[in-house]
Amino acid sequence: MSPDSIDLNLLRIFDAVFEERNLALAGKRVNLSQSAVSHALTRLRQVLNDDLFVRTAKGLQPTARAMGMAGQLRGALQQIKSALDIVAFEPARAQRKFVVAANDYITSLLLGRLSQRLNAEAPLTDLVIRPSTRLDLAGQIDVGRIDIAVGIFSDIPSRFRWMKVWDQxxxxxxxxxxxxxxxxxxxxxxLEYPLVAISQGGEEEGAVSGFIFERGLARQSEMFNRAALNLVCAGQSESPRVRVAMAHSLAIPALLRFSNMLALVPSALGREMERNSELKMRAAPYECPREDVRAVWHERSDNDAALQWLRRQMADLARQVRT
Known part of the structure; x- marks a missing residue:
């Protein structure tokens, strides 16, 4: 078989298998039996002269060839759908799964509100929240396993689009x-009191100046501005002591309840915790710039009507978050 003769349905099935890593689940997505999916994969393997997927204890794992083609293929399929104008999105009737990557405090501030909005206006849609701390975040966006990532990014590659959610x-x-x-x-x-800070990856994970760089995307690994903090001790004989560094914010009230530690947190989180616990928020006693929290997605999703609707909801709900 020649690549010129590939049935587009084979590519649609490949995309489903890549997403599900399971023949039966992929079959449900494309309304085919498991045997039909297996037969289609066999045909595609013959055309491309590659195994594409290898069985492991954790399910079907893509080969290097499959990984390389998955992102471009998903983009091409999306363009075909757009060209055929079959992507109309009716929230009240749509059955769709949205996959968003965010850390725990953004999840509590924004995605909790988003879940309520989906329940009210798009009750048949599902929301899957992935950790934005995963090292392959950019790769997951590239291949379409993550629709939108929300966080602080210092560099955003041209293949990605973004919108400001709030600043803090x-x-x-x-x-x-x-x-x-x-x-x-x-x-x-x-300097007098030890600190609690949120850190989702240090130098051992490849962080540089509080950011982790991968596939051109630089995402924040420390939920505070270390450079601004370090200026506090300029000319001092001691440095601020980060006594507790942790990846999650939910334990902060418990840590501060019986100690004199201070927690260094983003202002959006600080206001929420002050409102809902026995904590008090104070401005940092040193110069600290405001930074933009942004939602990032792949350029191929620009014309996806469902994701356009989702981004509008996120932008609207973000205005309810006080920073």
């Missing part, structure tokens, strides 16, 4: 009974 800066959280709760804060405050 660093603030300090403390228990309302903390010795500094009613006192003026100075740069010495962060």
């Amino acid at each position: 800066t660093d603030v300090l959280l403390m228990h309302r009974d903390h010795p500094l709760a009613e006192q003026p804060l100075t740069p010495d405050s962060v």
Whole structure:
């Protein structure tokens, strides 16, 4: 067989298998039996002279050839759908799975609201939230396994599109009974008391200046501005002590309840925790720039009506988040 004679249905089946890594599940997506999916894969393997998928204990794993073609193929299929004008999205009746990558505090602030919106306006859609900390985030966006990633990114490749969700800066959280709760804060405050900070990857994961770079995408690994913090100790004999560094924000109230530690957190999270716990938020006692939280997606999704609708909902709900 020649590549020129490939049935487009074979490519659609390949895309389903790549996404599901399971013949039976892929068959359900394309309304075919498992044997029909297997037969289609055999035909495609003959055309491309590659196994495409290898059986493992964890399911079907794509070969290097399959990994290389998956992203471009999904984009091509999406363009075909757009050209045929079959992507109309009716929220009330649509059955669709949205996959969004975000860390835990963005999930609690934005995606919790988004879930409620979907339940009210698009009740047949499903929302899957993946951790934005995964090292292959850009690759997952490339191959279409993640629709939108939300976070702070210093560099965004031209193949990706983005929109601003909100901007934020660093603030300090403390228990309302903390010795500094009613006192003026100075740069010495962060030297006197140990800190809690959110860090989702350090130098051992390849982080440079608080960012992890992969496939051209630079995503924030530390949920605070280390450069601004380090300026506090310029000329001092000691440095701020980050006593607890953790990947999740939900434990912050418990950590501060019985200690005099200070938590260094994004302002959007700080306001939410101050509102819902016994914590008090204070501005950082040093110069700290505001940074943009952005939603990022692949350029092939620009004309996907369902994802256009989803992005509009996210932009609308983000206005409810105080920073």
